[in-house]
Amino acid sequence: EVQLVESGGGLVQPGGSLRLSCAASGFTFGIYWMSWVRQAPGKGLEWVANIKEDGSEIYYVDSVKGRFTISRDNTKNSLYFQMNSLRAEDTAVYYCARLRPGTTWDYWGQGTLVTVSS
Amino acid sequence: QSALTQPPSASGSPGQSVTISCTGTSSDVGAYNYVSWYQQHPGKAPKLIIYEVSKRPSGVPDRFSGSKSGNTASLTVSGLQAEDEADYYCGSYAGSNDLGVFGTGTTVTVL
Numbered sequence: 001e002v003q004l005v006e007s008g009g010g011l012v013q014p015g016g017s018l019r020l021s022c023a024a025s026g027f028t029f030g031i032y033w034m035s036w037v038r039q040a041p042g043k044g045l046e047w048v049a050n051i052k053e054d055g056s057e058i059y060y061v062d063s064v065k066g067r068f069t070i071s072r073d074n075t076k077n078s079l080y081f082q083m084n085s086l087r088a089e090d091t092a093v094y095y096c097a098r099l100r101p102g103t104t105w106d107y108w109g110q111g112t113l114v115t116v117s118s
Numbered sequence: 119q120s121a122l123t124q125p126p127s128a129s130g131s132p133g134q135s136v137t138i139s140c141t142g143t144s145s146d147v148g149a150y151n152y153v154s155w156y157q158q159h160p161g162k163a164p165k166l167i168i169y170e171v172s173k174r175p176s177g178v179p180d181r182f183s184g185s186k187s188g189n190t191a192s193l194t195v196s197g198l199q200a201e202d203e204a205d206y207y208c209g210s211y212a213g214s215n216d217l218g219v220f221g222t223g224t225t226v227t228v229l
Contacts, residue, residue, distance in 0.1 A: 035218065037164075044121070045156070045164065045207050047218025061218075095163055102152030102170060103211040103218055108163040 002026040002107045004096050008081075009112030016086050016116070022079040022096030022109055030054075030074035033099035036081050038092035039111075046092075049081070050099060064090075086116045122147065122208055122221035129227040130198045138224045140191040140208030146219065148189035152211030155184060155193045156220075159204045168193060195226065203228045 008020040020036070036048045049070040050059045058070055069082040079096050093113050097105040123141040130136040140147065140155075147153055155168035166175055168184040171191065181196045191210070195202050208221035 037218075044223040045158075045220040047220065050218065100169070102150065102154070103209060104152065104154045104166065104169045105156075105164070105209070106166050106169070106175065108165070110163050 002098070004098065004107055004109035006094065006096055006109045006112040009094065009114045011115045011117065012086055013118050014087060014116055017082070017084045018086065018114060020081040020083065020094055020096075020112060020114075022081075024077045024079065024096075024098075027098070027107075029072075029077040034070075034072060034079045035097045035099045035105060036070060036079075037095045037097050037105065037108075038090075038114075039095070040089075040092045043092075048094075051079070083114070086114075088116050090114060091116045121219060122210060124206075124208060124221040124224045126222075127225045127227065129229055130195075131229045132198055132200065134198050135194055135196045136198060136226060137192050137194045138206055138208075138226070140193070140210075140221045142189050142191075142210050144189055146189075146210040146212035147186065147191050149213070150211045151186070153184065153186055153191040154209045155182075156207045156209065157204050158207065164207065198228050200228050202226060 093111040098107040156164040172184040
């Protein structure tokens with residue numbers, strides 16, 4: 001059974017940092033692209049970042065470029081998201097998701113809430 | 119990349135059908151057969167219910183069907199059931215540099 005379990009969310013002040021983790025199991029993690037997708041409270045889904053199977057290609061939505069870093073460790077079946085210089089508008093539930101061809105996300109984690117507030 | 123356009127809400131009585139539209143452009147929905155649909159219940163993670171316009175993942179009831187015409191894709195839920203009450207989002211591929219775009223979301227209410 002495919003499982004994605006996020007952790008690391010919490011309350012952080014504006015300008016602060018957080019590191020999210022996503023533990024994958026039930027599939028061969030190292031042969032799939034992975035993504036972070038977020039959802040602000042009461043809002044729709046927003047794609048945030050993609051990383052290729054071997055980490056050689058990485059893409060971000062413009063609003064997080066230079067502040068957030070996606071990475072992975074295939075030996076640990078884990079995806080990470082380092083978030084720096086956090087802003088109030090980054091407040092959201094962050095989901096890790098497995099990315100399939102055609103920009104289709106076929107499995108999602110349960111999400112972890114990041115709240116940026118003073 | 120702009121969000122795909124969906125109606126904010128749709129509704130139907132149990133047993134009826136409801137259809138949700140997802141309007142893009144000739145660069146995304148109209149260009150590729152890579153439209154996907156996601157169901158999200160309150161407080162839960164999204165779940166893939168349709169991919170490649172009309173394919174259903176294993177375990178998704180055949181009450182859910184997808185189609186596309188030009189720049190607009192559609193999701194039809196037939197034989198509405200109470201558990202179909204949820205938010206629905208579409209998504210589309212937009213080329214090799216596509217970085218991911220979702221629709222604006224539609225809340226389906228079962229009357």
